[in-house]
Amino acid sequence: MARTSTSRAAKSVRSPRKVRARPKRGSDVVAGPRYVAYKARWRLIDIIKLLGSRRCSGLTVEHQQQTQWCWAAVSNSVSHFYDAASTWTQCTIVNAELGQTTCCTNGSSAACNKPWYLDRALSRVGCLLSWASGTLTFATVQSLVNSGRPPCARQGWSGGGGHFMAIVCYFEGILGLLSGSGSTARRLRISDPWYGDSVVDYDVFVSGYQGTGSWTHSYRTQP
């Protein structure tokens, strides 16, 4: 499906062309960068994508300002999503939740840079409708995104710990057949305050996010 164009790759790809991978024990040399022959499939993909659907809520989660502040970043972003005039910030949410006064000037301190609960932070900013352990079905995610009320989620990491993010878009269609999904693709766009925005398969988000995450809790939001 793809064609290789090494000469063009050498001209314009900086980082990838430096990686001439060779395996450590008895494996093959991995090829350098390749250009994807997308244009040849342009018309076909344009037709196929009409058979699918996508919808985005418009929410984007900002980057967390401290290593443990995913809960503050998500709740602050949700607050501003529903109310552009919201005066909350990550550090004021942290101050309020942790009973501190210094987190806006010394956020990296041990007293401020702490894990916490997203349900409490969302309640603090007035945007929690409900929360529960477990996942949401893809149909429920579609419904929530369609109604402009993007849900949030907690991923629990294998080996301990967790992380919060928001589900901001969904994609559904047969394009996923191309990339090994085996059936109609169900993709989510995740707005993650640490890793950034990503498109992931729904099943991977349920189990396998960032390699070892499992969707453990779901949070419905409201204005």
Place this chain on the structure above:
Amino acid sequence: MPLLTESPPKGIEKVLDATVSELVGHGALALGSRALPAVSAPIRVHNLGADAIAAGKGLAAVQPTGWLSTLTTDGEVRGTIEVIPARPARKGTASAEGLRFGGFTTGPLQQALAAAIETAAKSSGRSEVQIAVLRVPALYLLALWLRDKGGDRLVPIAPCPSPLKAGEAYPAERALASLQEAAKSVLEGGEARN
């Protein structure tokens, strides 16, 4: 200088190509009319749990989770694509039975990762260096894992947890030991918190 990485399973190029097509089709990746996307050679990704770090198990406890490629258009890093086994590898085997799209991620962390790979390639000189990506999600650590004659080194990607500094090459044992207390505190956390 060759950077070396574990060879990915057969079929990964097909999945990468199809993924780019899907991303464009869904509108998740916007291309200019003349842009031609390129993907880099896949690099092995490993995850390490907080429990392993707390117990001082080190890199011996890593779990291979997938392969990561950088997606560029006209030399600009657009994000990273991760390809994962369609089914988990059977116990006691290293091979994956089929591959599938795992995720396409954009943002500053991915940009920093791509830049770090480039820096590692430049700084490796003539020596052979094995490269992989190490994720410790519970501690918000993303790092390059480099192995050469000098042993295993970790290069944290910005931003990274204290006391590590992004871009510095640490002996892996020392880097993970510095995170041991943080890992222990993660294990004490409640179920519904991060």
